[in-house]
Structures are given as structure tokens and as C-alpha cells.
Amino acid sequence: MIARPLLEQHSPLRVTAWTAAIGGAVLLPSACIAGWTVHGAVRHTLSWVSLGHSVLLVTVGGLVVWYQAVSRAGSASVMLWMLAVPVAAALFAAATGAQPLNWSQGAGCVLVIASLMYAQGLVPFSRRGSRSARDEVVSRG
Structure with a gap:
């Protein structure tokens, strides 16, 4: 992480x-140009409210939490x-009915969750979660 x-x-x-x-200063010129449509500038209140919500709550709030x-946890742990x-997004889309979960997405979700559990030592076949044969011999005396 560059920000670390x-x-x-x-x-x-x-x-x-x-x-x-x-980022806002860099993107502002492009936003001014892109803000003009065939019918003129975007003047819908809902568009501005949506943009404000996206910027303040999602981007700023999310980045502060990130x-x-x-x-606290370190960049390697957080990136893991x-x-x-993507698993949460796929499950949320399926739960809300926005998109059905197909077999490949389901298999991908299972694979990602199993990988995360393995990396954290939460499964019996994990090297982190199990004791090695050498440790068992040493503990027996």
C-alpha cells in the first residue's frame, strides 16, 4: 500500500x-467537459444527490474505514x-434478485471462501491450523 x-x-x-x-483537482477539468450533454448541463437534483452520496458516504467514508x-491490521492482511x-457482490446481487447466481459464480464463491479460510488457518487441512509431525514428536517427549 502506497498510503501505509x-x-x-x-x-x-x-x-x-x-x-x-x-484526485478531485485532477478530475475536475474532465468532469466539467463530460458534464455537458447534448441537451446542456445536467440539472437534475437526483443526479447531484446521487453524486454527493457516492462521493461523501461511499468514497470518503469507505476510504476512512479502509x-x-x-x-491496524497491515496491508497484507487487508488485501487478502x-x-x-466479489463474493459479497455476487451474493448480494443474488439475494436482492438483481442477478441469479450461476454455477461458475457459486463455485468461485466457494473457492474464494475456502482460500480465505485456508490462509487464516480456519480449516483442518491448513498448514497454519494444524500441528506438524515434528511438533507432535517434540511435544510427546
Whole structure:
């Protein structure tokens, strides 16, 4: 994680604020150009409310939580759990009826969940979760 050294010196909120400000400044010219449609500028209130929700709650709020997790758990551990995001998205889409879960998505979900459990030592066949034969011999005396 590029932000890891920054999180050692600054709060997650401050890192998020600066990354959002720099990203916004870079993207603002493109947004101004893209904001014009064939019919003129977008003036729908719902569009602006949706954009505000996306920026403030999803992006800023999500990044603050993300950076807090990285600063506490470490980037390797947090990135490992990022593999669960597609699983959650597929299960959420199936639960809400937006998209049926087909066999390949189901198999992928099972594979990702099994991999995460293996990496955390939560399954009996995991090297982390089981004691080696050498450890058993040593413990027997």
C-alpha cells in the first residue's frame, strides 16, 4: 500500500481528505467537459444527490474505514480480505434478485471462501491450523 507510510504519521481521515482533494483537482477539468450533454448541463437534483452520496458516504467514508483497517491490521492482511468483495457482490446481487447466481459464480464463491479460510488457518487441512509431525514428536517427549 502506497498510503501505509502516510498512515504512520497522519490520521486516516487526513489521508483520505488529501487523496480526495488531489484526485478531485485532477478530475475536475474532465468532469466539467463530460458534464455537458447534448441537451446542456445536467440539472437534475437526483443526479447531484446521487453524486454527493457516492462521493461523501461511499468514497470518503469507505476510504476512512479502509485506511483505519490498513493502519491496524497491515496491508497484507487487508488485501487478502479484499478477495471477499466479489463474493459479497455476487451474493448480494443474488439475494436482492438483481442477478441469479450461476454455477461458475457459486463455485468461485466457494473457492474464494475456502482460500480465505485456508490462509487464516480456519480449516483442518491448513498448514497454519494444524500441528506438524515434528511438533507432535517434540511435544510427546
